[in-house]
Amino acid sequence: MASKISTLAGNLDKLYEFDREPVTPDKLQAWSKFAGMFAGEHVAATEFVIGAFFVLHGVTVRDLLLGLLFGNLLAVLSWALVCAPIAVQTRLTLYWYVRRIAGPGLMVVYNIANAVLYCILAGAMISVSATAVGLAFKIKSPALTDVFPNSVGWVLIAAALGILFTTLAVLGFEKLSRFAQVCSPWIFVIFAAGALATLPKLGVRPDFSNFMEIARTKIWNGVAAAGQEKLGFGHVLFFAWFCNLAMHIGLSDMAVFRYARRWTYGFLTAFGVYPGHMLAWIASGIMVAGIGREMNPGFMAYEAAGLAGVGGLLLAGWTTANPTLYRAGLALQSITPNWPRWKITATAGAVTTVLACFPVVFMKLLDYVALYGLILMPIGAIVFAEHWILPRLGMEQYRAEKRGWIINLPALGVWAGTLIFVFLLPLHLYFKWLPGYVFAVASYTALSAFGRRAPAGGRP
Amino acid sequence: MRRRVFAVLSIVSLALCLAFPILRFLGRISVEGFRSGLLIASVAWFVFAPLWSIKPKKN
Numbered sequence: 001m002a003s004k005i006s007t008l009a010g011n012l013d014k015l016y017e018f019d020r021e022p023v024t025p026d027k028l029q030a031w032s033k034f035a036g037m038f039a040g041e042h043v044a045a046t047e048f049v050i051g052a053f054f055v056l057h058g059v060t061v062r063d064l065l066l067g068l069l070f071g072n073l074l075a076v077l078s079w080a081l082v083c084a085p086i087a088v089q090t091r092l093t094l095y096w097y098v099r100r101i102a103g104p105g106l107m108v109v110y111n112i113a114n115a116v117l118y119c120i121l122a123g124a125m126i127s128v129s130a131t132a133v134g135l136a137f138k139i140k141s142p143a144l145t146d147v148f149p150n151s152v153g154w155v156l157i158a159a160a161l162g163i164l165f166t167t168l169a170v171l172g173f174e175k176l177s178r179f180a181q182v183c184s185p186w187i188f189v190i191f192a193a194g195a196l197a198t199l200p201k202l203g204v205r206p207d208f209s210n211f212m213e214i215a216r217t218k219i220w221n222g223v224a225a226a227g228q229e230k231l232g233f234g235h236v237l238f239f240a241w242f243c244n245l246a247m248h249i250g251l252s253d254m255a256v257f258r259y260a261r262r263w264t265y266g267f268l269t270a271f272g273v274y275p276g277h278m279l280a281w282i283a284s285g286i287m288v289a290g291i292g293r294e295m296n297p298g299f300m301a302y303e304a305a306g307l308a309g310v311g312g313l314l315l316a317g318w319t320t321a322n323p324t325l326y327r328a329g330l331a332l333q334s335i336t337p338n339w340p341r342w343k344i345t346a347t348a349g350a351v352t353t354v355l356a357c358f359p360v361v362f363m364k365l366l367d368y369v370a371l372y373g374l375i376l377m378p379i380g381a382i383v384f385a386e387h388w389i390l391p392r393l394g395m396e397q398y399r400a401e402k403r404g405w406i407i408n409l410p411a412l413g414v415w416a417g418t419l420i421f422v423f424l425l426p427l428h429l430y431f432k433w434l435p436g437y438v439f440a441v442a443s444y445t446a447l448s449a450f451g452r453r454a455p456a457g458g459r460p
Numbered sequence: 461m462r463r464r465v466f467a468v469l470s471i472v473s474l475a476l477c478l479a480f481p482i483l484r485f486l487g488r489i490s491v492e493g494f495r496s497g498l499l500i501a502s503v504a505w506f507v508f509a510p511l512w513s514i515k516p517k518k519n
Binding site: 196200204 | 484498
């Protein structure tokens with residue numbers, strides 16, 4: 001078993017070999033590059049759904065605005081105060097840093113978990129895009145409570161779109177990534193255009209004088225749709241904070257910030273989250289109110305901005321599903337040695353396509369986003385404890401690397417234990433991660449202290 | 461020089477993408493006018509923007 005894990009880890013190491021060494025000073029990038037990159041990074045097809053869901057969940061206008069303002073602020077602070085400082089000090093990707101801390105075996109487990117989660121996320125993006133294509137063929141969009149496909153037509157469209165996105169990702173990931181950079185400013189403009197053009201339909205006067213009244217009574221009126229849970233300020237705040245949890249608290253954006261000259265570049269994420277996770281969500285909330293609060297992103301985009309809106313939804317889905325499929329393939333490559341890139345991407349795409357046929361992947365998107373962050377968060381907590389707390393307590397760091405452990409058992413135990421702990425916590429799903437994070441940091445520190453008394457070596 | 465022209469044209473296209481919804485909001489154009497204008501400006505963006513913003517990959 002141990003030798004098999006070693007082989008898998010070796011395969012994975014080869015894939016990430018190019019960034020094994022810390023970034024050298026001559027490779028550091030200016031703040032403007034970070035600002036530009038973040039600005040185009042947070043407007044995806046899922047924004048069409050998330051903002052609309054806040055309306056359907058009966059969020060009031062006050063709770064929405066304050067929740068997004070402070071929730072996004074907390075997200076920016078998490079990047080700036082947690083993720084960026086570790087990245088700037090180590091100049092390593094999360095992959096190599098976790099490998100030092102938790103051992104190559106746990107890195108394989110982390111990668112596979114990541115691959116599965118990426119496939120579900122890409123599936124949600126394809127599903128959202130399928131509602132746009134379904135419009136042209138008069139295919140009924142799934143209902144809010146649908147878990148399984150509601151028609152053969154829906155399956156055909158979701159599958160066709162999944163195959164198309166996968167084929168394009170197989171044919172040329174890099175070219176598509178560069179094309180995605182062209183799409184991102186336009187997609188954001190489409191959100192703004194759709195919302196602005198919907199306002200007269202809702203009765204907003206050209207001088208904006210009654211905007212707040214309309215917002216309170218016709219958009220975020222505090223009434224949840226049938227079967228939808230009522231959400232408030234705390235839910236919105238936590239959602240905005242954790243929707244990129246794997247990236248900031250989970251530290252996967254170390255890959256980006258290792259190129260930063262200073263840790264303060266973490267504050268530049270505000271250029272991404274405030275347009276993408278505040279303005280775009282507000283815009284999609286306005287658009288869904290314009291179609292009578294129906295969760296049908298394709299219809300919503302068409303009614304708000306015509307064919308350009310439909311194109312915006314499709315491109316938003318495609319440009320974000322494309323790198324997600326690529327990352328899923330990269331993560332899967334550890335268990336598929338000697339497979340060419342196309343075969344791995346095609347496999348990830350096939351899994352994603354099947355998932356995309358199930359409307360539950362986007363109808364339960366808010367819960368999925370919460371779970372996604374929750375599952376990967378303990379790894380960020382383990383790295384945080386190892387990087388900051390262990391040296392302050394005079395404890396030895398990087399024992400897994402120094403002693404050649406395949407798996408750092410305390411780290412594996414903390415990961416599994418944290419997931420059990422948060423599962424049992426009698427809290428709303430959105431609020432579970434924070435006590436879970438504290439639990440993971442504390443338990444990893446305690447287990448590391450306990451482990452120091454054990455004789456060195458001899459671990460599996 | 462040519463890249464600069466394409467850059468200006470693409471920025472104008474994007475500005476038009478914003479101008480049409482503003483005109484619609486102010487009630488100066490119809491819904492159909494807004495949708496057609498936005499579509500044309502969008503197509504223009506995708507014609508001009510790649511011509512200056514996507515740089516050929518250096519080996």
